Amino acid sequence: MQFFFEVLIGGLLSGVLYALVALGFVLIYKASGVFNFAQGAMVFFAALTFVGFLEVLPGWTGMEEGGRAVFWLAFVLSLAAMVVLAIATEKFVLRPLVNQPPITLFMATIGLTFLVEGIAQGIWGANVRGLDLGIADVPIEYMMDNFNILISSFDVFAAAVAAVLVAALALFFQYTRIGRALRAVADDHQAALSIGIPLRHIWVIVWAVAGFVALVAGMIWGARNGVQFALTFTALKALPVLILGGFTSVPGAIVGGLIIGASEKLAEVYVGPFVGGGIESWFPYILALGFLLVRPEGLFGEKHIDRV
């Protein structure tokens, strides 16, 4: 039983990390109705920019290498880079495609993916880098000593960061003017424009916020596995989370993440040995497909009703 709980808790904590990436998708889908294929590339771009600045800033500014000042300056500059990316995306990708079918916008984000990946490697190089956030990835002693259950302190830290982000974003969408405007734009571009909502500003804001989420996700995943191209693959983990939680729900991303994380780990351990193992990559998709049959809009997604 102890092993079951160990797998379950580990899965739930991994699920929070998936949710962190899924959040970026939700934000953009909520505000622009676009499924942003480039979200994984944005995670890579953000993390690579962050470690790139960590490397070059001491030389440029004379700051102490590995110090707090360099860390925060790198964070601010990376955030600024994500804002620039958001502005450029709005100007060169989204603006020319206003009121086009969603599939057109989706295709544009596929192109954006290759561009962002190329720019990131072009600027910072293709080297794999380590990232130390100062949080040890070791088991929590209390849990080991009292319950013999292995829970990583880093995973708990990541879960806490994700929880704070989700709470902040949920409040932002629900209670701020910009949040309401974002939802209006998501419902209907033209209707939102007709009542004076500045579509361009809204898109820049939401892509910038998604960039911020990508930066946080990139830093956490980068600290876990290294900052490298594989960060783009984190998007694959987010897709079943979105299907399960709904493309438009911030809490849905979290709940979906928890379900996917826990179920894939339990399936790998208890079902995997009977089918040759390595089922983590496809099991969440099977689960999500099954869910689609029962609840196509996801757990928390908005039910779409068309009047005929």
Added chain:
Amino acid sequence: MNLKKTVILGAAVAGLLGSSMAIAAEQFIGLPSYRVGPYAAGGSGIYGGWIDYMQMINERDGGINGVKLAWEECETEYNNARGVECYERLKEKGETGNSVFQPLSTGITYSVLDKVAKDKIPLVTMGYGRTDAADGRVFPYVFPLITTYWSQATTMVKYIAGKEGGTDKLKGKKIALLYHDSAYGKESHAVLEKMAERYGYELTKLAVAHPGNEQQSQWLQIRQLRPDWVILWGWGVMNPTALKSAAKTGFSREKMVGVWWSGAEEDTVPAGSAAKGFTAAGYNVAGADYPVIKDIEKFVYAKGHGNMEDKSRIGSVYYNRGVVHGLITVEAIRKAQEKYGKGKALTGEQVRWGFENLDMDDKRLGELGATGFLPPLKTSCMDHEGSGKVKYQQWDGNKWNVVTDWIDADKEMVRGMIEESAAAYAKEKGITPRDCSKEM
């Protein structure tokens, strides 16, 4: 000077220029590299080292017997379709066509396997690709040089046995194989299972789904299993993730042995302190204190012609692997020139002969400034592997240190499996194996 004299002098100068241009033959080598995309970190190191070596041969020696090396890169992004496109684009380049194709990708290797025999271009797959291609009778144009995955797997068991105090001590030991869930990851299964039967260790196989950035369930199973050793057969992000997960679950990295695609700086640096003590196989070693690397620094980088933007990577595992590619390719061309004419640009078919008749013993490696850098190598019509030897290196937190001498593969076991598999392939494809006694 009247007009007639001017015309005669001009014609003479043009003739001299023309003849000197004809003398300056060039040997073309197409490089299907990957410098962007998911595996750019490895690609940029390997192709960088390879190009630097060829540049050094041109700068220091003026080429191979006066034949300058020329090359062109074609970006594959490690994508099979693009790899085939690069193969087609490069094969007619240069005065004699492409001399050799080395894609550094098992997928691309399989995609062009049938083409190379038809086009008569040698396909060199050092450390990857089809293991049974080591049987040159069935695969005359394919060269899985130095060592194959099967040879490597046997050296891993030998390494572990050495640490345990002998092969007789393996009985009852538990070995977990953590492998990339792909054809590459499964390549070692048959050999490790066969050795488990022979030596009595218990083998548990744990698959990790691509890309391998999540391994919690596998490592919790390892925690339950409590193996004596873990063999890491990883690739890309799977490697640092495995090392970090091992640290998290308290499994000693000193008891982890990695495949040569798990044993580069790109695998250990992202894992930080969690990688300390990890050991991995290599058919080349890390380090810049070899005469061949010193010559690259002297004749290439000192003149500002180096290929690496980040010079700190010179001497890294992947960079040095690229140098090994260069060393062997140049040696094959040199060998082929001995047969087909020194100072001439050769065709792919002629260079193939060079690859099949390599003899890089300790003396020759010493002359090339590469003693201990790669193992001695001798190929033949029967044996396109040529060595089978592997060294093991341990990560000390900052760099790789060699901890063993060259360990021989269990040739007897591996060769039998190679011939069996190659014969099955020949039967399936309707290939009549060559009679090696008639080859010279």
